[in-house]
Amino acid sequence: MNNEQLIINNERVSFPDGFLWGTATSSYQIEGAWQADGKGESIWDRFSHTPDKIKDGSTGDVACDHYHRWQDDIALMQSMGMQSYRFSISWPRILPNGRGTVNEAGLDFYDKLVDGLLAAGIRPFITLYHWDLPQALQDEGGWENRATVAAFAEYAEAVSARLGDRVTDWITHNEPWVAAFIGHAWGVHAPGKQSYPAALRVAHHLLLSHGTAVPIIRQNSPNAQVGITLNLTVADPADPNNPADWDAARQLDGQMNRWFLDPINGRYYPADLTAAYEKEFPACMNFIEAGDMATIAAPTDFLGVNYYTRAVVKAGEGIMPEQIKVADAPHTEMGWEVHPDSLYRLLMRLHYDYRPRRLYVTENGASYGTGLDENGRVPDIDRLNFLRDHFHAAHRAIAQGVPLDGYFVWSLMDNFEWGEGYEQRFGIVWVDFETQKRTPKASALWYRDVIGKNGL
Numbered sequence: 407m408n409n410e411q412l413i414i415n416n417e418r419v420s421f422p423d424g425f426l427w428g429t430a431t432s433s434y435q436i437e438g439a440w441q442a443d444g445k446g447e448s449i450w451d452r453f454s455h456t457p458d459k460i461k462d463g464s465t466g467d468v469a470c471d472h473y474h475r476w477q478d479d480i481a482l483m484q485s486m487g488m489q490s491y492r493f494s495i496s497w498p499r500i501l502p503n504g505r506g507t508v509n510e511a512g513l514d515f516y517d518k519l520v521d522g523l524l525a526a527g528i529r530p531f532i533t534l535y536h537w538d539l540p541q542a543l544q545d546e547g548g549w550e551n552r553a554t555v556a557a558f559a560e561y562a563e564a565v566s567a568r569l570g571d572r573v574t575d576w577i578t579h580n581e582p583w584v585a586a587f588i589g590h591a592w593g594v595h596a597p598g599k600q601s602y603p604a605a606l607r608v609a610h611h612l613l614l615s616h617g618t619a620v621p622i623i624r625q626n627s628p629n630a631q632v633g634i635t636l637n638l639t640v641a642d643p644a645d646p647n648n649p650a651d652w653d654a655a656r657q658l659d660g661q662m663n664r665w666f667l668d669p670i671n672g673r674y675y676p677a678d679l680t681a682a683y684e685k686e687f688p689a690c691m692n693f694i695e696a697g698d699m700a701t702i703a704a705p706t707d708f709l710g711v712n713y714y715t716r717a718v719v720k721a722g723e724g725i726m727p728e729q730i731k732v733a734d735a736p737h738t739e740m741g742w743e744v745h746p747d748s749l750y751r752l753l754m755r756l757h758y759d760y761r762p763r764r765l766y767v768t769e770n771g772a773s774y775g776t777g778l779d780e781n782g783r784v785p786d787i788d789r790l791n792f793l794r795d796h797f798h799a800a801h802r803a804i805a806q807g808v809p810l811d812g813y814f815v816w817s818l819m820d821n822f823e824w825g826e827g828y829e830q831r832f833g834i835v836w837v838d839f840e841t842q843k844r845t846p847k848a849s850a851l852w853y854r855d856v857i858g859k860n861g862l
């Protein structure tokens with residue numbers, strides 16, 4: 407790397423040549439068309455159609471109607487100079503029953519999308535699983551059922567066999583912590599279960615399916631670069647003078663970070679946590695079978711990092727340490743503290759503790775509701791500042807030797823924010839959900855400039 411490129415010169419910073427700038431979305435959050443062309447039902451279709459699960463009572467039935475507007479959306483990205491686009495595939499579009507007969511129309515959709523992106527000079531980054539499990543598999547126990555791992559392998563085979571000649575960048579899972587714990591311990595996401603042991607079991611099967619899929623993707627996609635995306639954080643004690651708060655920080659770091667980072671790096675599950683879990687839930691780790699941990703540790707090419715905020719924790723009773731809201735600190739509309747320095751700390755920690763070959767920030771962004779002004783513009787200066795400060799943090803990490811190769815802003819456009827419905831807007835493009843009109847916000851216009859200059 408040429409160090410001169412990285413020098414911060416009168417506030418101007420340049421990223422290394424070839425640094426990849428993009429945006430990210432996920433299938434359920436943007437596609438809509440929930441029953442089109444043979445698609446099966448997903449657990450998010452079922453969950454959002456269940457009364458009182460989504461704050462504003464909405465669903466992803468239409469969402470951003472991306473399924474029908476993908477060409478316009480590619481043109482939109484092209485107009486912003488986007489170099490890469492991270493999107494996920496809807497498993498029930500490909501395998502409506504989760505396994506078995508492939509729905510060719512589902513594959514055709516992504517085939518056209520990939521070709522359209524490549525023709526526009528935009529590098530596709532595919533995520534196989536961003537939470538929309540086929541409901542048919544949930545009916546058989548979902549991710550609690552070990553058989554879902556084999557179904558995921560079938561799905562990975564179908565997708566990589568069809569797209570692997572053109573797509574080089576593959577992410578097996580997005581945020582398995584969220585899928586496992588928010589979906590199965592807290593019950594706030596689909597499928598809405600509330601059992602900590604169930605969440606542990608689900609997390610294991612998600613990881614196992616990741617490790618099972620890696621060689622399948624490599625076989626079908628000779629130039630594949632394969633990784634997994636984790637939602638990671640930095641845990642700080644509420645009171646640095648209180649050893650119990652430090653212990654709570656260790657615990658939260660274990661639950662959210664090490665529980666996933668350790669096994670994918672061949673280090674088994676963190677012993678401090680397994681001991682605590684087995685004390686609370688006897689035999690709760692009995693899902694591990696011979697060979698599982700080796701499968702989970704399949705070598706990967708990169709680690710995807712989703713970073714939004716840090717966690718400030720204090721000692722408490724429950725299994726999950728209590729997080730406190732830091733007074734006087736800026737927060738986004740999700741109530742998440744804005745803390746760019748923790749992105750730097752996280753990247754440095756990952757580099758030194760785990761040494762991934764390469765890293766991508768696969769998601770970073772902020773929810774702010776700023777809407778259209780009287781001139782039809784969206785002056786989302788809070789988001790612009792948020793991104794600018796996080797880009798600086800990433801740049802500092804690169805200057806310290808962290809092999810960060812790219813950055814995907816979450817999200818390309820406002821979309822269905824899971825249990826929050828459409829009330830939280832993360833997009834750099836405003837979406838009018840009545841008309842589906844897209845309007846690039848100030849942050850998008852600014853981002854175009856950053857990409858053009860490869861710097862700030």
Ligand code: IFM
Pocket residue numbers: 432435581712769816823832
């Ligand atoms: O919208 C989500 C995305 O699906 C996963 N990562 C966090 C985002 C914001 O909550």
